[in-house]
Amino acid sequence: DQQVKQNSPSLSVQEGRISILNCDYTNSMFDYFLWYKKYPAEGPTFLISISSIKDKNEDGRFTVFLNKSAKHLSLHIVPSQPGDSAVYFCAASARGLRMYSGGGADGLTFGKGTHLIIQP
Amino acid sequence: SAVISQKPSRDICQRGTSLTIQCQVDSQVTMMFWYRQQPGQSLTLIATANQGSEATYESGFVIDKFPISRPNLTFSTLTVSNMSPEDSSIYLCSVGNRGFEQYFGPGTRLTVT
Numbered sequence: 001d002q003q004v005k006q007n008s009p010s011l012s013v014q015e016g017r018i019s020i021l022n023c024d025y026t027n028s029m030f031d032y033f034l035w036y037k038k039y040p041a042e043g044p045t046f047l048i049s050i051s052s053i054k055d056k057n058e059d060g061r062f063t064v065f066l067n068k069s070a071k072h073l074s075l076h077i078v079p080s081q082p083g084d085s086a087v088y089f090c091a092a093s094a095r096g097l098r099m100y101s102g103g104g105a106d107g108l109t110f111g112k113g114t115h116l117i118i119q120p
Numbered sequence: 121s122a123v124i125s126q127k128p129s130r131d132i133c134q135r136g137t138s139l140t141i142q143c144q145v146d147s148q149v150t151m152m153f154w155y156r157q158q159p160g161q162s163l164t165l166i167a168t169a170n171q172g173s174e175a176t177y178e179s180g181f182v183i184d185k186f187p188i189s190r191p192n193l194t195f196s197t198l199t200v201s202n203m204s205p206e207d208s209s210i211y212l213c214s215v216g217n218r219g220f221e222q223y224f225g226p227g228t229r230l231t232v233t
Contacts, residue, residue: 004162034221043124043212043224044163089163095220107153107165107178108222 003027004092006111014119019077021114023090026071030092034108035064035075038087047088048075080118087113122147122215124225132231133203140199141228143213148193153222154186157210166211169196203232 005024013019021035031052036044050057050064050073057064063076077084091108123146133139143152154166166186167175175188189197200207208231216222 002162032220036224041226041229043214043226046121046221046223049221091163093220106151106168106176107155108163110162110164112160112162 001026002111003030004090004109004111006088006090006114008114009112010115010117012117012119013080015082016079019075019080019084019116019118021075021077021088021090021116023073023075023111024071025073025092027092027094027109028071029094030109032093032095033064033066033073034091034093035062036089036091036110037084038089038113044089077116080116082118082120085116085118087115089113121223122149124213124215124223126211126213126225126228128228129226130229130231132233135204135232137203138199138201139203139230140197141211141213141230143196143198143225145194145215149215150193151216152190152196153214153216154188154196154198155212155214155224157212157227159208163212166198200230203230205232208232 003026034049035047038044048059048062048064050066055066066073090111125144127142152169155163157163165178166181167177169175169188169190171190187199210227210229212227214222214224
């Protein structure tokens with residue numbers, strides 16, 4: 001039972017345009033959301049996060065939007081650059097809840113990732 | 121953020137054997153985590169390793185299969201015991217605070233034949 005879903009395995013975007021990566025979650029106890037970027041043969045690198053008390057967080061070219069009623073978040077990258085080509089993982093945690101089944105409150109629950117390809 | 125290294129970076133092992141993966145951090149951290157990423161799947165938390173106490177395992181993971189040591193605040197090991205081809209995965213350690221950002225090592229790519 002996937003609690004964090006990234007329904008697009010891959011996404012191709014032209015350099016300079018906006019990249020929009022989507023993520024849906026099912027567990028209403030999740031209250032903190034993160035995006036990670038992963039290059040081949042490397043570990044995931046933290047990009048940006050958002051708390052459930054906000055609906056937007058921005059850091060340079062990266063903006064994360066959270067729609068709690070829809071249980072949906074998205075990562076916008078503007079403008080897209082060739083170095084952005086990587087796999088992007090959405091992750092969530094239930095910081096306010098210490099004990100629940102399916103992942104635990106200490107760790108992060110990840111989606112399967114979206115492979116972003118920036119075309120020159 | 122902390123600098124995290126893992127050894128080995130990759131290994132090919134025979135069915136029935138065991139492999140111990142090391143995770144070294146360049147600063148003292150309270151919480152360390154071990155994750156697994158099976159081919160085409162998401163990262164899945166195996167256990168949380170705290171110094172001075174038993175590791176806390178997630179549903180579906182048991183200590184006999186994945187024993188963990190945490191002898192100090194900068195080091196941890198994960199052993200994958202009695203391996204089968206289904207254990208072929210990338211194993212990652214991470215550090216961070218409960219429920220907040222975590223920072224990952226480069227991973228250990230394990231292939232079991």
